[in-house]
Amino acid sequence: MKPTTATLTLSRRHLLAASGAMLATAVLPGRLRAAAPVKVAGVYTVPVEQQWVSRIHKAAMAAKEAGLIDYSWSENTANTDYPRVMREYAEGGAKLIVGEIFGVEQEAREVCADYPDTAFLLGSSFPPSDEAPNLGVFDNYIQDASYLSGIIAGAMTKTGKIGMVGGFPIPEVNRLMNAFMAGVKETRPDASFMVSFIGSWFDPPKAKETAFAMIEGGADLLYAERFGVSDAAKEKGALAIGNVIDTQADYPDTVVASALWNFQPTFDAALKAVTAGSFAAADYGVYSTMLHGGCSLAPLGTFEGKVPAAALTLVAEKEAAIKAGSFTVTVDDSEPKAS
Missing domain, CATH: 3.40.50.2300 (Response regulator)
Structure with a gap:
């Protein structure tokens, strides 16, 4: 994993504030309601019991138990293997892929660009980019x-x-x-x-x-x-x-x-956008703040x-x-x- 540059960090902070306004309407007042389960995949570099990833996994499992998503995942995925696993899930019809790409930023973003019909919600140190309009990023702004x-x-x-x-x-x-x-x-x-x-x-x-x-x-x-x-x-x-x-x-x-x-507000906002067909490149990190629960x-x-x-x-x-x-x-x- 590499630290961000000062420029990227500054732009990320500015983007966070802008994204908060753009995404504010994406949160539902209650639990999400979907006509049919959305196929979701998780790709994780550590075990799902590791504290950071466990929050993503918990939110996805809650959505699965509610009948909102069809969820499968891969854990302990090496950075060198991460892009391949992403591709396999995309090829398998996943509509939303979640995970963390801190150690494989460039390669993961190339995968996102290759599958424009798949939404990606990935932990990242860098802001979203027009080169991958289907990539939403987040981190734990707690x-x-x-x-x-x-x-x-x-x-x-x-x-x-x-x-x-x-x-x-x-x-x-x-x-x-x-x-x-x-x-x-x-x-x-x-x-x-x-x-x-x-x-x-x-x-x-x-x-x-x-x-x-x-x-x-x-x-x-x-x-x-x-x-x-x-x-x-x-x-x-x-x-x-x-x-x-x-x-x-x-x-x-x-x-x-x-x-x-609590990753639930982040996951719910992304899933709502996917089901509405409106998912786009944005910074979902704002949903980790106390103001958003x-x-x-x-x-x-x-x-x-x-x-x-x-x-x-x-x-x-x-x-x-x-x-x-x-x-x-x-x-x-x-x-x-x-x-």
Whole structure:
């Protein structure tokens, strides 16, 4: 996966705002209703239980169970094999293909151009293009929830040292980490951060070892952008903040809060456009924001009553402002730095 250039990142931000207005009418007030199931395929480079991809898979499975789509998928697809699998599903009659192409951008876009009658909704670091008018892009713009989780983290750390373990320093990860760090500063201005990227989207053992090193360095709270981090925190008695999914049930004494990603608004908007025959190149990332119901803060659960009241009051105030549109969490795609 390659980070975007400054120019592409800037154009992406501008396009996000424009796309929000263009796509706003695509959300249905209730569940979608289709005359017949739409043939949908998912192509994933990691297992469907991996937290990021699991959100896409969950949304697709919900649509399948509702009788809206006929859904099949391929997981653990190597980047070198990704274009071939895309072609096979397109040749097989899929009307909508979803997945993530961060590591195979050029080749995947060429496939999209070769199948103009197939709609593609793909996670990407780059904006949509006129060269592939049937490609809609998205990513997890859940910086709103990440910021709120940071407010809680700042109130819970005792040492003021926080460890952060990510997959790759690409915009999709960077913006969440930076939002989290900004949230921490709201309640712990003197906090310092250890930042590391493991160079993988799914390597729990490596993430765990990286987290161990941070705990040995004094971190008493960890930002678990990857699987494996919360395991290290649990073993060493540290706390953790989750990302994308809620894992507190597995770590009841460890995971304080999590920034959740809900892919359903994104999927519903794309599926509605496909069934209406109006699917076009657009940035669906806007549907991941809190304003559109694409992200939220997980319930405190076992940590109810353990988070300082002042921090929760601030979280409530900021969340209300975000939903009202009077406060916007900064989108900072630059690589986060240790401090």
